[in-house]
Amino acid sequence: MPSVTYQPPLRWWNHAWRYVLVVAISAISWFEIAPWQWDHRRWWFWTDLGLGVFSLVLLAWRRRHPFAVAVVVNAVTVVSWSSGGPATLALVSLATRRRWREVLPVAALGLVAGLALERMNPVSTQDFAFTIPFVAVVVAATVAWGMFIGSRRELIATLRERAETAEVEQASRVAQARTAERSRIAREMHDVLAHRISLVTMHAGALAYRDDLSRDEVRTTAGIIQDNSHRAMVELREVLGVLRDGPGDSAPERPQPSASDLRALVDEARASGTRVDLWVGVELADVPDALGRTAYRVVQEGLTNARKHAADTLVSVTLTGGPADGLTIEVRNPLRVGEPVASAPRSGLGLAGLAERAELAGGTLTHEVSPAAEFVLETWLPWPT
Structure with a gap:
């Protein structure tokens, strides 16, 4: 006044x-x-x-x-x-x-x-x-x-x-929206790149410390490193494309992953040398897109963590639930005995980002070490009506 x-x-x-x-x-x-x-x-x-x-x-x-x-x-x-x-x-x-x-x-x-x-x-x-x-x-x-x-x-x-x-309030709202968008892009970049970089780190570590590999094994490992490095660059370019100002400055944003892409994600992890056991108790095609996208990121981060900290263990991925009960995702792997030969940096940002994703979706995320010496990542997400 x-x-x-x-x-x-x-x-x-x-x-x-x-x-x-x-x-x-x-x-x-x-x-x-x-x-x-x-x-x-x-x-x-x-x-x-x-x-x-x-x-x-x-x-x-x-x-x-x-x-x-x-x-x-x-x-x-x-x-x-x-x-x-x-x-x-x-x-x-x-x-x-x-x-x-x-x-x-x-x-x-x-x-x-x-x-x-x-x-x-x-x-x-x-x-x-x-x-x-x-x-x-x-x-x-x-x-x-x-x-x-x-x-x-x-x-x-x-x-x-x-x-x-x-x-002033409008400027504040714009700044908050910009910060939120930057945070979303940062989470997306972490989810996309951490998966690829963990593959590169694992196979590069094998090349650096193993001297008993044959020429074909070295060529195959180098090809995996090259392929995942190229994919990381492509995906990084696609994520950063949304930062351009002009409507015609960037190509249309690529389709976001859904629950139907989970099998391809697991197959890719298996092809890179990770042992994965997938059990699906829900029809993936019926999972809504928003829920499927979050589920995809949860499984992706679980595989990334297992590859970073316990690369030679068996990872179990389980999806259960339905429209009435919601979707439960469990990623479980035994703890590795001893330190890995070459480990990726421990940032802790992936699980924090997943917890935020789950909270925004109305769900919960927990991670703990079970009495059986297993690292368990469990997420529950509500099924949208």
Whole structure:
């Protein structure tokens, strides 16, 4: 909520037309009495003119000290007709603040000063009974105009503040969406590349530490490394394609994996040398795409972890469930005895990303070492209706 003391900055032309209007009001007020002062009380003429100039100069501080300036200028109008214009502007400026404890005393002072000045007018021909309501109406109109200006300024300031707040909130939402998208892409890159790099690491380790391989075995292993390195580059390029700005800058995003691709994933792992036992207790073709995509990533990460930390063990993958019970995925492998010859870096990001995926899908993910010295990764995912 803007402050009631809000005052917008004024340009030079804003000041100019205000001062022109003030001088015009003073000239109209002083026009009738000025000739009489010149002819009969010349000292009053010069005093009136000096007080008018003094009041005009004092208006420059009306924003910094509105109450004080309004009191002084309206008090001066007791003996000075030429101060009528500055007194009007000072009262309007004070009324824009919309503080009744300040406006009412100054308005009362202006009313008394105006009546006193008119009472001393030696050339006035109007009945004083008419003068009282006339001056009261002028003061009331002046206060009302100032209150209207202050209300309008407050409204504009409120709308401006709301617009700025909306822009900040919009920028914040855009930043949050960008961060979320980057996190999604990072998870996708980890899921895609970790699988390929683990294959490359395993076979490269075999080439580095085994000297009993035949030429054909070396050629086959090198081919696997080359093929998976190429696939890693292709998949990385496809994932990063969504980061391009223009709609025509990147090729259409490749189809996302589904539950139907699980058998191909297991066959690929077997072809690379990993021993995998797959048991499927659900019709993969009936698994919804969103659920199948998450299930694919879970199995992929389970195979990747087994290949990184227990490459020579048997990995068991089990899928059970249905529309009524949800989908349960279990990836189990015995712990390896001793350290692997060459192991991939331990980041811990894969399981953390999977846990986040499962939570976003409304499911749960747990991983533990069983009493039988097996690493068990179990995920339950709800089956969308």
